[in-house]
Amino acid sequence: MNESDQMKKHRFKMPSAFTILFGLTVFIAILTWFIPAGTYSTTPDGTLISGTYRTVASHTQGLWDVLMAPIIGMIGNKQTTGAIEISIFILVIGGFLGVVNQTGALDDGIRAIVHRYTGHEKRLIIILMILFSVGGSTYGMGEETMAFFPLLIPIMMGVGYDSLVAVGIILLSTRVGDLASTVNPFATGVASGIIKISPGVGLFSRVILLVIVTAMAIWFVIHYAEKVKKDPTKSLVYSQRQEDMKRFSVADRTSAPKPLTKNQKHVLWVFCLTFVIMIVGLVPWTSINKSWNFFDRFNSWITGNAFLGTILGKDIVSLGNWYFNEITLLFLLMSIVIMFVSHMKEGQFINAFMNGMADLLNVAIIVAVARGIQAIMNSGMITGTILHLGETSLSGLPKPVFAILAFVFFCVLSVLIPSSSGLAAATMGIMGSLAVFSHVEGSVVVSAFQASSGLITAITPTSAILMGALALSHVSLTTWWKWTAKLIVSLFVVTCGFLAIVSVM
Template identity: 30%
Template sequence: MNTRDQALSQRKKWYRTVPDPMVLIFLILLATYALTFLIPAGEYERVMMDGRTRVVPDSFHYLTDVAALSPFDIFVAIPRGLNEASLYLFIVFIAGGLFHILQKTGALENAIGVAVHRAGVERRNVIITVGTFIYGFFGVAVGFENNIALVPIAVLIASAVGCSSLVGTTMAVGGIGVGFALSPINPYTVGVAQGIAELPTFSGAWLRTLLVLASLGLLSFYICRFVTRMDFEEPGDAKAMSKSLAEYSMSKRDKWTLVVFVGGLVAMLVGVFTQGWYINEIAGMFLLIAIVIGIVNGLSANEIVKQMMEGASGVTAGALVIGLAASIQVILNEAQIIDTIVHGLSSLIQGIPASLSAIMASVVQGIINLFVPSGSGQALVTMPILIPVADLVGMSRQLMITAFQVGDGLTNLIVPTSGGTLAMLALGRVSYEKWLKAILPFMVLVYVLCWVGLVVGHLVGY
């Protein structure tokens, strides 16, 4: 065996030692349980303001009457986590069924095949870049979890240009995640945080706009330059193009199928923006779209059910990972150590130069996001504490909110407690451990980019 073969063999051997996603998250669960014996229980006082529960600054106190968790509580937390994450589980199952029906009809594949053939597969990098920015726009304007069902489309686009499911998933999940994280008009993070900081809603948008555009450009370059070259073993049920691009054409039935699909997505967006729809309503719309598409393609009721069940079974493993990850939050809540962690981390920002305090704030928020994965929930917990800290260290409130966005939003792409991210990975047929291998180098790059932006923002008086 020559040197090159030995290197390949060693690389393959190392790759096989990476734990299964279930094992990896269970190990994190065990580590979280261990933390409950090292971190004392504590809490902040909370009050109702404007219909929201907010933390009272300087009200933290330790609790002495919280019983220690038993080892058995680890295993009880898993079914409780499945229950807590049921919203995400069901939308993954239903979206899996919807796209399985679309896959069987061939309408979506035919549309992508025709579009890529006309654009030219030799323009692969342009297609990936445009796709990344489109998904980024959806993240900016629509939200995070609301875009779960769009991931398989990116996988098919990637297949059409000769790339792996990993490329398509990175394009979709990365684009949506970056767009949502740095959105200048994010109502869940910016809107809530600026309300607490007593700033005009969506003010200071110019810095966040520059950051999101620069970060999406960086992501596009990273995908084209690095992710397309990564070794990735396609799962057996991966959605891929079934013939050469020149063979694709659109029938009348295909066009009607796409009209139903796109019309359903538009109706979903209208519901999100005007009726306050969230996961349950979106999942219901996906189910309705699947049924109507089945009828348009002449499927009987039994055939529609069969296709939905086959699609749901294909994403079962990914859905169960979501439930297992949610058990981490169960343990943290039971031990009542989340507020203690927030209190300890927020103290790190004080006593450092103002020019670096924004960077430290983003790091703190990123760590807190592991324990409080909801963006609006994290804003309600941390902003009443960190806004006064910003005033003390000479950092503007606007910059503190942007630092919060960077820390909270970007870490959604890697923390195992982000149900939306795990749901998207399940639909893209990319495991959590393979996702980490692909996205972690980009996380380093995008954080450096955003930290430079935060320092510049401080220097120009943002």
């Protein structure tokens, strides 16, 4: 065995999110033996009342409690709300994406856009980055982009750019989209659900952030692309350009895709409509303006109608008041609609839906395992003690300072837990309560959480999205860090400014 093989053999490999979360569960259980137990008085709806902390008898947690924690994290108990509704939603949206991918509509749609704008690459960069950013912002687009790297790299290199441009178009845009998630179910949805607020709260301010950070990423990529086109030696991967030209068959370019079929076009319309309906359903219209009660009145008319109320049901929830149950139903229904629109056979539909669910099963279970950390803390009755420490140390801080410190805290943990769902389940319970003590809106904490997740997964080697993309593109991690450093710092500063502003609004 040579020296290179020995280095590979002994190279440190980051444990999986499951191992990290279970390790945190064990660590928290040990802390229950040393941290005094305490609790707060609560209102009838379970909200902690500031200033009512008191110590209680110790509730140390043992091996049985550690092993039981993920189970309680899923189904819940008296002290901890289970993650079952969030996990089921994640599985159903996985099934929905599986059905969409079975039709090939999403892949072929992007291929058609790429081919249409060949020769107008700067315009193509803008269009693609906006699309990928919206995908990251609305449904957490990430791993689904892997198929597009081999497609886009030859096109970008063929017009005089380099592989980094193609990687930036896809990877940076989905990450800034994730940073400014609007209704991303894996970030906004999970985090909002844990602190019991609608994912629609804070939506408008996050849309503004999305526009800003997407524009920053687009300018960054175009500026670099034009510099490389003028002088190829300015490319950070210039030393491997000839190898990349052969590796990605740049001379052959990409053959023209087949036109989208009529069925695929219909599927894309249903796909887009699904997310439009979800957004409309989650936005708390009447809380924004009491006169915006159209959906409530329309819903009352339907349920009050003898015929429609009997056929459709009396318990329909009006748009603007939706939560996880309702949006889960939406994605399930739209999966069935796509089955009929695409003329998919029943067997194909079931297989695609189940395979899609299987792809996100680990995410759904991560939520439960992470929620088990909160279960251990609650059962050991140290949550109140930790919150009391936070109340005494953070409650006096100005709102902007609290928001920025929360963002920094989430950034540090995102390195260890790159799963947005896992990070939310592990931390949002406590951070949401600390926000209450500091009189900061829960939506601000949600924004801080998801911004950290999007930002850090763009640079951390624990991110499967990042490492997979770089491996496909044959770009080293150090080269990626060198290229994106200024943008990442700029995004960090802009996010801090955004959080400081929205915290006082």
